[in-house]
Amino acid sequence: MHIVVVGGGVVGMTTAYELNRRGHAVTVLERHSVAGNETSKANAAQRSYGVVYPWADPAIVFKAIPWILKPDGPLKLRFPPSVETLKFMFATLRYAWSPGLFGLNRRAMLRLGIHSRERFLALEQELDLSFDGDHRGLLHLASTREALGNYRVTHSLLNELGIPSRLLTPEQVREAEPGMVGNGPLYGALSYDTDGTGDCHQFSRALAKACETKGVTVRYNVEAEKLIADGQQVSAITLRTDDGIMETLEADAFVISAGCWSNHLVQPLGLELPIYPVKGYSLTVPMIDPKRGPTSTIHDDNYKVVSTRLGNRLRATGFVELADFNRDIPEARLATIRKSVESRFPGCADLDAAETWTGFRPMTPDGPAIIGRGPRDNLYLNTGHGTFGWTLSAGSADVIAQVIEGEEPAICLDAFRPGRFSE
Template identity: 60%
Template sequence: MHIAIIGAGVVGVTTAHALVSRGHRVSVIERLDAAGLETSRGNAGQRSYGYVYPWASPAMIKKALPWLVKPSGPLKMRMPPTPWTLRFLTATWRFANAPGVFQANKRAMLRLGTYSRQCFVDLEENLDLAFDGGHGGLIDLASDDATAEGLKATAGLLSEMGIDHQWLTPEGLAEVEPGLRGDAPLVGALRLPGDGTGDCQRFTQALAAECERLGVTFRYASEVRDIVRERGVVSALQLVPTTAASLSEGETLEVDALVVSAGCQSPGLAEALGVKLPIYPVKGYSLTAPIKDPERAPRSTVIDDRYKVVATRLGDRLRATGFVELDEFDRRIPEARLATIRHAVESRFPGAADLDQAESWTGFRPMTPDGPPIIGQAKLDNLYFNTGHGTFGWTFSAGSAQLIAQLIDGDMPVLDIAPFRPGRFGK
């Protein structure tokens, strides 16, 4: 079959590789000039297979107001909020308070994370991809007893699901992460030794090159003007150039199936096909700095519980990421956000990186109001969605790509995909 994929972020490119590996002819349509230029570009670098959770969390709802009013709090929102933001928050509130939904979704996401780890290991064993990747684990710090108790409760679910983890005392932490020399309070940490790291953009672009070698066609600087439907299926895409240097004229691309993996751009495409995808662009920030003292830098991924800032080692660079901001598509980068990220890193890993030379970035995570991604078939027989992964697109990408490929080929998916179904948000 000829399968078109809209979107060349990490989710779209892993999907392309999964499909071309099964013998399909694949075309990827991307409005930007190369793969991995949007959300995949500057994310946290963590592949947190055992550290995934739904956005619509009862605990998060309780913490939301204090976080909003605290200058360095991890949650920010434009005031007054826009109607779009209010609709998203209302839906989040509904899911967070629905009995049993959070726990069911968390289990589904952990199962997907575990499967995705297996898929990533397979990819890395079979392909020579340079992306500063590794599986050195993830550590979530606890600066006080209350946070420690919460992490230990999480450990109970990890035990139930057979996910490897361990509780570390400050002395144990010093052995695993000797760079933790800051004066910030520390009572312990939860470690997931099987979790991974890597530069998502470098991975996406390296895998895109491998896809091209296998015959995938990438139509960069192109966007979909219209989706042609005939007899209940998608039959063609009308493409137009986004820059003068791309297609000189529009192009009609005939297809046998369509996969929408366009991140925050997915809702508009879905609406044209009669499908509601309430994805919101949750904004985040990152700094990527050269490491100046490897002995002081994190060895893998470390999460500071006070600021929710994630520090990840990517080869000779340190990537630090923070904030969840509800401000639609505002790409401005306030200095206050970067100052908080710098302070969080220095309080844990003093002298590790040259933060004055850091490259700053902001981007938008495609978040669903309940939290799980959107994976599956909807409305039309040959229409599939693999999008809405929120903060876990890098983590889930390899697994969700395989699930879509299984669906398209008529195989029974290896996981129950009901929690990810596109139609769960109604009409």
């Protein structure tokens, strides 16, 4: 089959790779001049297979207002909120208060996480990609006794699903992270031993090149505009090149992996994808002394900031902000991220010299991504991966390829079904 994939982020590129591996002719449409240039660009770089959880978390609902009001709080809301923001917030509340839903969705996401890890390992064996990738574990620091208590519950769930993890004392944390000599509060940590890291942007670009070598056509600087449906089938897609020329591209099947920009392509065919751009920020900087930085990746629950080693660089990331597609980078957000890093890894990098970035998590109001057949027989969706698209990309690419080929997917996809928002 000839399959068009819309979107050259990490999800679109892994999807293209899996489809090419199965012998399909694949064309990727990407409006930027390189792959992975939107949300996949400078994220927290964690491949956190054991951490994945749904956005609509009932435990967070009552913490949300204090978090918004606290200057250093991890959640921010732009005032006055837009209609889209309010719709997203109310939908989130509805899912958070649906009895049992969070637990079911979390397990579904963790199963996809386990599968994604397997697929990443296979992909890294097959292709020699350079992206500062590693699987040296991930630490969630506990800066309060309460946090440590919550990690005990998570530890039992991970045991039940066969995901390796350990509860660490503060001494064991310092042994694992000798550069962590800062004065941030520390009661222990949960170690996700088989999780990993990697530069998602470098990976997406390297994978795009590898795919092209294997025969995938990646068309950059083209905007996919409209799917043309003919009864129960999509027959073609219209696209506009950067010099304004319109084209119509026919194919046997279409996959939408356009992240935050997926809805306007699918909605005219009768399916609403309520994906909201949840903003975050990052700093990336070469380390002055790598021995004083993290050995892998840590989540500092004090500020909800993630610090990750990427080779000799440090990537520090934080904030969940509801501000629509606003791309401003306020100094106050960067100051909080810097404060977190300094409280754990003082002097490891000149944070004032860091490259700054903001991006939008393509979030569904419940949390699981949207993976499956869309509103036409040959239209497929692999989008809406929210906080965990880098982590889940390799696994979701494999399962959408299985769906396209009419195989039983490796994991149950009920939690990810595209039609769930109108049920």
